Amino acid sequence: TQLLEQSPQFLSIQEGENLTVYCNSSSVFSSLQWYRQEPGEGPVLLVTVVTGGEVKKLKRLTFQFGDARKDSSLHITAAQPGDTGLYLCALKTNAGKSTFGDGTTLTVKP
Amino acid sequence: NAGVTQTPKFQVLKTGQSMTLQCAQDMNHNSMYWYRQDPGMGLRLIYYSASEGTTDKGEVPNGYNVSRLNKREFSLRLESAAPSQTSVYFCASSEIGTVNSPLHFGNGTRLTVT
Numbered sequence: 001t002q003l004l005e006q007s008p009q010f011l012s013i014q015e016g017e018n019l020t021v022y023c024n025s026s027s028v029f030s031s032l033q034w035y036r037q038e039p040g041e042g043p044v045l046l047v048t049v050v051t052g053g054e055v056k057k058l059k060r061l062t063f064q065f066g067d068a069r070k071d072s073s074l075h076i077t078a079a080q081p082g083d084t085g086l087y088l089c090a091l092k093t094n095a096g097k098s099t100f101g102d103g104t105t106l107t108v109k110p
Numbered sequence: 111n112a113g114v115t116q117t118p119k120f121q122v123l124k125t126g127q128s129m130t131l132q133c134a135q136d137m138n139h140n141s142m143y144w145y146r147q148d149p150g151m152g153l154r155l156i157y158y159s160a161s162e163g164t165t166d167k168g169e170v171p172n173g174y175n176v177s178r179l180n181k182r183e184f185s186l187r188l189e190s191a192a193p194s195q196t197s198v199y200f201c202a203s204s205e206i207g208t209v210n211s212p213l214h215f216g217n218g219t220r221l222t223v224t
Contacts, residue, residue: 009150031210033210033212035213040217040218041215041217041218042114042200042202042215042216042217042218043153043200043213043215044215045212045213048210048212050210088152088153090153090213092210092211096141096158096160096204096206097143097155097158097168098143098155098213099155099169100145100152100153100154101152102150102151102152103152
């Protein structure tokens with residue numbers, strides 16, 4: 001059973017469009033992290049959300065943590081080719097292990 | 111700063127051969143991890159080491175062994191490689207103390223087993 005479900009699996013859009021990707025779980029989690037991975041590199045942390053209902057902004061990226069702390073979303077405004085990559089959500093247990101979703105592969109065409 | 115360094119970057123093995131993937135971090139982190147990444151399957155934890163001298167199995171440990179050589183280095187060994195172990199392997203490190211501390215990843219080792 002996949003602990004974290006991400007959707008959509010693939011997304012291809014034109015430069016300038018907006019998009020939202022989702023991360024859902026049947027379990028409540030205490031915090032959630034979003035990473036971006038570019039081809040040939042390891043994932044890099046974008047943000048950590050901790051509080052139910054929390055919204056964090058990182059330039060054109062807006063991250064939201066659901067009120068019930070079972071889901072999260074990432075919204076990108078006016079996407080650019082540089083946003084192309086694999087977006088991963090992850091939760092970290094108290095034992096220090098991180099579990100990842102399968103990711104959303106985003107392609108932004110110029 | 112180098113961060114997390116993995117060697118080699120690429121490797122091709124024949125079935126049954128053995129090899130060791132090396133990982134070193136220069137951030138003085140206590141915890142280190144080995145993940146594998148396969149198409150459409152995200153990152154799956156193979157082994158992790160919460161601190162120097164300790165190692166524990168993750169989600170997919172079969173066919174692998176690890177050694178936490180010191181605080182900086184954490185190696186992953188394939189004793190008898192199988193085609194199912196064709197994957198991209200990532201090493202990561204993190205600080206302990208808070209559940210929100212991020213993972214810092216290396217750039218991966220791309221392994222093909224024929």
